[in-house]
Amino acid sequence: MDLTFHNTKTRRKERFEPIDPENVRMYVCGPTVYDRAHLGNARPVVVFDVLYRLLRHVYGEEHVTYVRNFTDVDDKINARAAATGREIGEITEETIGWFLEDMGALGALEPTHAPRATRYIGEMIAMIEDLIAKGHAYAAEGHVLFKVESYEAYGKLSGRSIDDMIAGARVEVAPYKENPMDFVLWKPAEEGTPGWESPWGRGRPGWHIECSAMADALLGKSFDIHGGGNDLMFPHHENEIAQSSCAHPEGHFANFWLHNEMLQVEGKKMSKSLGNFFTVRDLLDQGVPGEVIRFVFLSTHYRKPMDWTAEKRREAEATLRKWRSIVADVEADGVPEAVVAALADDLNSAGALTVLHGLANDKNAAALKAGAQMLGLLSDELGGxxxxxxxxxxxxxxxxxxxxxxxxxxxxxxxxxxxxxxxxxxxxxxxxxxxxxxxxxxxxxxxxxxxxx
Incomplete structure (x- = not known):
């Protein structure tokens, strides 16, 4: 079956052809681990979990490699440690455990690899040295910066010119920068914060280089899909492309870029000031089954803004109770082609749910269960x-x-x-x-x- 996805890089829907059907490779940007995952953090996890399931269904479980990282060195983590008096490693380990537990409650499969940034510092330093040697980066006052003007295609993913990006971004003004848009690859570590020895002194990596180094180490210089929320398109993904393409001009980095839209709550952006900010754990502790959260997410196409409402939650729970009563004591029997076809068309999960509604109305229990489980629903493991x-x-x-x-x-x-x-x-x-x-x-x-x- 042909798969088609909207490729952010080309701004059109394209037929997906993996570089190697025996090893289909996907990288998705994971969380910075300093606190509980909020509901917006969970949307890309569920979106790309469905894509992971689809790829495994089409190419075989053993032929798909999925990498989702943990950023475990960051200013927010340092600030949390300073505010609580706790060790940084203790905070990151606890938060990673929380994340895996909460995402598991939503039915998300664990990726093939879940690398932690701090375990790939050597690879990051090597990539930075290579960029300097090739004239794409420079050292200044203990920092190393990527030279944006050295990469002609910079801005192509997000569709912005450098002038537009300077005007619209919060560019850090620093005297050691040759260009305001140059971004940090390495920076000095402050006293009492994590740091590693490097050719530029004791320091730590910038955020963007982490994903480039981990993707290269685990997936190679060219791989099939890179995913994440569209809030990461600029500057994070733009910078990933620039540094990876300059470090490995013989590669393509990611052939397909998929971005999910953001989440709202009752029609408004989720924020603490509006009182509509909550974590996945908040909902689970209120008695909302993780399966219900997942169903609500899947009811909206990943490229459209998703609105979490109390009404959608109630409707999802009623539907899932009905479906669970239909499939009780029934063995799943073959994923319906119509469900796979919907997902194959740019991951149309809402269309797949429409197919399942029809199967439920027809009381086709075996097909309903198989199709739902393709979406990560109606499994015996999902609790709540x-x-x-x-x-x-x-x-x-x-x-x-x-x-x-x-x-x-x-x-x-x-x-x-x-x-x-x-x-x-x-x-x-x-x-x-x-x-x-x-x-x-x-x-x-x-x-x-x-x-x-």
Missing amino acids: WDAIDADLSALETALFEARASAMQSKDFTEVDRLKAMLIDAGLEVRMSKEGVELVPGPDFDPAKLEALQ
Whole structure:
């Protein structure tokens, strides 16, 4: 089956042909590990997890190599260490563990390689030395800077001229720069912060060189796909291309560039000042199953802005409950071609979900389960439902006992109070002599159950 993706580099949808079908290679920029991943951080993880699954389906699991890095040396990490008095290594190890746990709860497969920047310092220093030798970088006052004017294609990925980039970017003004747009490859390490010995003194790498060095070490001078959020297109990805292309002019770096759009919350940019900023862990701790978060993400095409809303969350939960009831005790049987075809068309996950809705309506359980699992849904490993179901079971018992007491006292005040709150939470209340059944409706909101505990 032909795969087509929108290639940011050419600004058009192109047929995907891997350099080597026996070793399809993808690099995706990972997190800077100093805090919990917020909801926006999770979108590219889910987007490129679906792409990873598609590539494995088409070319075979053993023929796909996926690299997603951890940036574990950064000013934000240093600042967190200074503010908390904790060791930097302790913070990064803890945060990496959090990230893997939270993304696992969203059904994301772990990549083939998850390199940490601090383990590739030698490769970074070697690449920087090579760039200096080729006239693309220069040392100045303990820094090494990339000479932007030495790379004619600079700005091609983002479609900006250097003048536009200077006007629109927060360019660091420094006397040691030959050009305001020149960017840091190496810089001195401040006292008490991580640093490594180099030909330019004790220091640490700039952010951009990390990904170039790790991609080269693990995927080679040319590979198939580079992905990330479109907020990274400039300057990060632009700088990656420049330094990698100049270091290895015989290579192509990444043939395809895929960028996902950003995430909003209830139609607004997520920010702490607006009170709509939350982490993946916040949602999981509120009782939102990771599968629900994943479903909401997939309901919007990756190249369109995604709006997280309470309504979408409720609809996703209702749909997944329905689907899980249909596929219970059924073995998955062959991924439907229509699901693969949708994903093969520029990763159209929303189109794939439409196919699954049709299979659910037709009660085609085996195909529904196989197609959903292709998207990372309806797997046995995805949790989050048990806690909600346990809460519902406890509330069913509480309401049944309250009703039994009311039958004796003839005072149904407490029963009516509980029923009203359960209905307000989006539950259908079914009562009989045998017991009580609470059935989640399309407006079910698990968060409202907390007041009933």
